Amino acid sequence: xxxxxxxxxxxxxxxxxxxxxxxxxxxxxxxxxxxxxxxxxxxxxxxxxxxxxxxxxxxxxxxxxxxxxxxxxxxxxxxxxxxxxxxxxxxxxxxxxxxxxxxxxxxxxxxxxxxxxxxxxxxxxxxxxxxxxxxxxxxxxxxxxxxxxxxxxxxxxxxxxxxxxxxxxxxxxxxxxxxxxxxxxxxxxxxxxxxxxxxxxxxxxxxxxxxxxxxxxxxxxxxxxxxxxxxxxxxxxxxxxxxxxxxxxxxxxxxxxxxxxxxxxxxxxxxxxxxxxxxxxxxxxxxxxxxxxxxxxxxxxxxxxxxxxxxxxxxxxxxxxxxxxxxxxxxxxxxxxxxxxxxxxxxxxxxxxxxxxxxxxxxxxxxxxxxxxxxxxxxxxxxxxxxxxxxxxxxxxxxxxxxxxxxxxxxxxxxxxxxxxxxxxxxxxxxxxx
Amino acid sequence: xxxxxxxxxxxxxxxxxxxxxxxxxxxxxxxxxxxxxxxxxxxxxxxxxxxxxxxxxxxxxxxxxxxxxxxxxxxxxxxxxxxxxxxxxxxxxxxxxxxxxxxxxxxxxxxxxxxxxxxxxxxxxxxxxxxxxxxxxxxxxxxxxxxxxxxx
Numbered sequence: 008x009x010x011x012x013x014x015x016x017x018x019x020x021x022x023x024x025x026x027x028x029x030x031x032x033x034x035x036x037x038x039x040x041x042x043x044x045x046x047x048x049x050x051x052x053x054x055x056x057x058x059x060x061x062x063x064x065x066x067x068x069x070x071x072x073x074x075x076x077x078x079x080x081x082x083x084x085x086x087x088x089x090x091x092x093x094x095x096x097x098x099x100x101x102x103x104x105x106x107x108x109x110x111x112x113x114x115x116x117x118x119x120x121x122x123x124x125x126x127x128x129x130x131x132x133x134x135x136x137x138x139x140x141x142x143x144x145x146x147x148x149x150x151x152x153x154x155x156x157x158x159x160x161x162x163x164x165x166x167x168x169x170x171x172x173x174x175x176x177x178x179x180x181x182x183x184x185x186x187x188x189x190x191x192x193x194x195x196x197x198x199x200x201x202x203x204x205x206x207x208x209x210x211x212x213x214x215x216x217x218x219x220x221x222x223x224x225x226x227x228x229x230x231x232x233x234x235x236x237x238x239x240x241x242x243x244x245x246x247x248x249x250x251x252x253x254x255x256x257x258x259x260x261x262x263x264x265x266x267x268x269x270x271x272x273x274x275x276x277x278x279x280x281x282x283x284x285x286x287x288x289x290x291x292x293x294x295x296x297x298x299x300x301x302x303x304x305x306x307x308x309x310x311x312x313x314x315x316x317x318x319x320x321x322x323x324x325x326x327x328x329x330x331x332x333x334x335x336x337x338x339x340x341x342x343x344x345x346x347x348x349x350x351x352x353x354x355x356x357x358x359x360x361x362x363x364x365x366x367x368x369x370x371x372x373x374x375x376x377x378x379x380x381x382x383x384x385x386x387x388x389x390x391x392x393x394x395x396x397x398x399x400x401x402x403x404x405x406x407x408x409x410x411x412x413x414x415x416x417x418x419x420x421x422x423x424x425x426x427x428x429x430x431x432x433x434x435x436x437x438x439x440x441x
Numbered sequence: 442x443x444x445x446x447x448x449x450x451x452x453x454x455x456x457x458x459x460x461x462x463x464x465x466x467x468x469x470x471x472x473x474x475x476x477x478x479x480x481x482x483x484x485x486x487x488x489x490x491x492x493x494x495x496x497x498x499x500x501x502x503x504x505x506x507x508x509x510x511x512x513x514x515x516x517x518x519x520x521x522x523x524x525x526x527x528x529x530x531x532x533x534x535x536x537x538x539x540x541x542x543x544x545x546x547x548x549x550x551x552x553x554x555x556x557x558x559x560x561x562x563x564x565x566x567x568x569x570x571x572x573x574x575x576x577x578x579x580x581x582x583x584x585x586x587x588x589x590x591x592x593x
Contacts (some may be wrong), residue, residue, distance in 0.1 A: 035509030087583055100585075110576045116583035132535070132576050138586050143494075157535055162534065168511060192510070241533045248476050270533055313507065 014390060016403045019359035024225075043094035047419055050074040060093065060113075072422040073103045083109040085132075086303060089117045092422035095125030099155050099410040101274055105130030105160070107403060112160070113140070116396075119424040121151040124414040129403070130160040134180075137425075139169035141192060141243050148172050150425040154414040158182045159405055163189045164208070167198065172427030175200045177414070182265050182405030184266035186213035186235075192242040195270040196220045203330045208266040208333040209233045211260070222427075224438055226256045231265045231396065233257040234273035237282035238321035239310040247284040252292060259296040261394075266402035270308060275396035277303050278336065280330075283321030291438045294336065296396040301361070302328050303335035304354050305343045309371070320346045325353040327375065332438050333361040340364040341389065349386045365389045395418040451587045473547070485568025486542065488588050492519050498591045503527065504542035506587075508554075510534050511577035526589065529559045534551070534576075541571040541580045567591050 043064040045254035050072040057063040061084050063073045077100035084095070084103065093113065095101030104123065112127030113209075114136040120342050127134035134157030139147040157164030157180045164187040166182030167173055180203070182188025186204035187231040189212070190198045196219035203225040205211030211227030214220050214236045227233035234257060237244035257278040274280050276299035281287045283306050294301040306320035307424055323344070333339035339361035342354060354376035356364075366372060373383075414420070498504045498513040503525045507514040509531035520526065528538050528549055533556055538549040549560030564570060570589040571582055577583035 010451075085579055085582055087579060114577075114579075114584075116579060138577060138584050140512055140513065140516075140578070142514055142516040142585075142587070144584075179535070239533065241531065310533070311531065313509070 015181045030133070048072060048074065048421075050341060052076065053080075054078070056171040063244075064088065064091065064093070069119075070422075070424065074418075077101055077154040079104050081106060081109075083111055083250050084113040086120050087117050088111065089294075090119035090233045091117075092121045092123065092424060093122045093125075093203075094414075094416060094417060094422070096417055098124045098413045099126060100415075101125040102128045105424065107131060108162075111136050111260060111308065112157075114417065115150065115211060116147065118147060119149040119426065121425040122154070123151070123153040124417050126156040126158075127164075128156075128158050128160065128407075132160065132162045133166045134158075134160045134164045135166065136163070137167045137170050141169050146168070146171055146193070149427065151163065151423075155176055155179075156408060156411050158408055159403055160361045161402060162363065163187075163207075163213075165189070166191075168192055170198075171195055172197045173425060174198065174428040176202050177412070178203045179408055179411045180205045180211075181204070181207040181408050182266070182402050183208040184268050184402045185271075186210035186428045188212045189214065189232075190217045191215040191242055194244045195432050197427050199431065199432070200225060200227075205230060205233075206408075207262055207265045209266055209271055210274065211257075213237065213271070214237050214247060214250055216242045216245040216247055217250070218244070219250075221251040221253075221431070221433065222438075223251075223254050223433060226258075227260065227278075228256065229262040229265065230260045231262055231267060232276070232280055233260040233278045235271065235274055235280045235282055236284050236287055237280070237308065238284055239308070240319065245283075247287065249286045250280060250284065251433060252287070252289045253376065253433050254439060255292045256292045256439045257292055257301075259300040259319075261296070263397040266398055267396060267399040271373070272396050273307055273322045275299065276337075276394050277301075278307065279303070280325060281326050282307055284324055284326060285324040286383050289326070290330050291436060292407070292440060294331055294339075295334045295437045295441075297336040299336075300338045300341040300365075301333040302331060302359075303338070303341040303343060305341075305345070307345050308345070309346060322347050322352060323354055324379075326355075328354075328356045328359065329375075330358045330438070332441070333359060334441075335362070336425065337392075338363050338365050338389070338396070340369050341391055342366065342369060342383070343386050345387075345390075349383045351377050351379055351381045351383060445585050446567050483567075486571070488550050488569040488571055488582075489592075490569075492590060494591055495519050496522075503528060508536050508538075508574075511536070511574065513538075513574075513585065513587040517547075517590070518587075519590040519592050520564065521592050522567070523563065524561050525561060527561050528554070530554050532556055536574045536576065536585070537581045538572055539575050541582070542574060545570045546572075564589055565593060567593065 147170040159182035573586035578586040
């Protein structure tokens with residue numbers, strides 16, 4: 008344990024003894040959250056022990072808990088020590104503010120780090136960022152962001168890259184011109200996103216070349232597009248070869264108040280876009296109110312292949328759209344290839360509750376037993392029917408979110424480092440209630 | 442993909458000290474190991490990099506380094522003094538190219554290095570020049586970072 012924490016604990020013990028036996032609850036530990044004393048936890052406290060979050064990180068040993076008191080912290084935090092937990096005492100009152108000047112709120116380069124129960128806002132790039140480095144063969148292993156509010160950061164809210172074994176849960180993201188949540192460039196991502204809310208972003212979720220991500224029980228609404236797993240040549244490990252999207256509410260992603268991003272402008276007005284991915288599963292989601300499509304499988308967007316400098320797309324292949332409930336979308340279910348032939352490529356749509364599709368009769372033409380070489384004919388007609396994206400909105404001016412729920416027992420819960428997520432029973436997740 | 446030793450060992454292997462100091466790697470990932478430093482004469486910085494990781498580009502008078510999301514390709518390379526180095530942003534995101542030690546070269550700033558842009562630096566002197574992207578890397582050479590080695 009840290010020396011300064013020992014002294015702090017010792018002094019508190021002495022103070023308690025000198026005060027005599029207090030009345031009920033005096034100094035007693037509690038599992039009932041905010042009313043409990045924070046003296047139970049071994050932690051480096053900010054600002055009581057260290058003046059800044061960075062100073063606390065620099066002083067920390069692997070496995071330490073850094074507990075941050077309410078306040079606005081105008082600093083950029085870099086973490087290069089393993090297994091740290093950085094926790095705010097109050098999610099809505101512990102704020103790391105980039106003042107539209109600093110690049111990242113918290114950037115993490117070490118394994119096993121968890122960030123929880125705080126707000127990151129106004130950074131020119133990212134709110135919270137976990138990363139390895141492909142160029143040097145480094146994959147970050149073990150990460151977690153929980154009960155984090157990220158808003159109005161210039162690229163991503165919460166971002167994991169070249170990282171495996173992580174979890175985003177109970178987070179909120181808004182006002183990002185790329186996405187609220189992003190997991191990219193991992194072949195065995197082993198990442199779980201659950202109970203998150205994304206609104207007023209370009210994309211609620213984006214995942215480029217990330218195989219092995221599970222997105223469940225979350226809400227994506229009032230973005231420009233909801234959930235967009237995709238494949239691009241600008242990152243390694245393409246294509247995205249397996250994302251599981253189950254039990255989410257995806258609604259009204261047509262927002263003119265959300266910022267735009269030219270790489271994904273084409274995704275505007277869609278709920279779930281499988282963009283050049285393979286083996287992606289989209290099941291039992293509630294998808295409604297989109298000006299273009301509720302769920303679309305496509306080969307777009309395109310990107311430049313560095314090997315020959317040509318703009319290309321990845322073939323959408325063996326993706327499954329099954330058992331979703333769709334209503335109020337201009338086109339509920341859609342399949343569209345722009346650069347690839349109009350074969351079915353093993354993509355299938357079955358048992359969805361829907362009304363409209365492109366091509367018409369999509370569930371008859373694209374069953375999971377249909378020959379993958381079946382040619383659907385000219386699919387280009389739908390492009391002329393699409394509602395174009397509205398003008399860009401300034402991400403810095405997107406309305407701030409309301410207060411978000413705190414994590415349980417922030418002052419007393421034992422720290423839990425970032426680690427691969429526990430297995431969940433995806434099959435047991437039902438369609439959310441309308 | 443090989444996972445390097447723990448971050449502490451990686452830092453010990455790759456950390457850069459002030460010019461004039463040589464950092465020797467500690468070799469293993471045991472907790473609590475600290476780098477060995479030896480003062481040496483002259484201003485050259487040396488970074489401990491496995492020899493097979495350094496790409497030999499000394500045959501070229503102008504070198505092109507690809508910047509993707511979020512890495513430099515190659516990360517470690519050797520050039521002759523006076524070589525012009527072009528960094529091309531082939532990624533979708535913003536990046537920059539910043540020397541770890543101030544003054545080793547003029548940084549390629551984020552505002553001038555949008556996707557598709559090319560930035561140029563010319564390097565001289567001797568020793569190693571560690572660099573990084575301030576958005577996606579650190580001065581300790583974690584994340585998006587690299588080393589330019591000036592050939593003797």
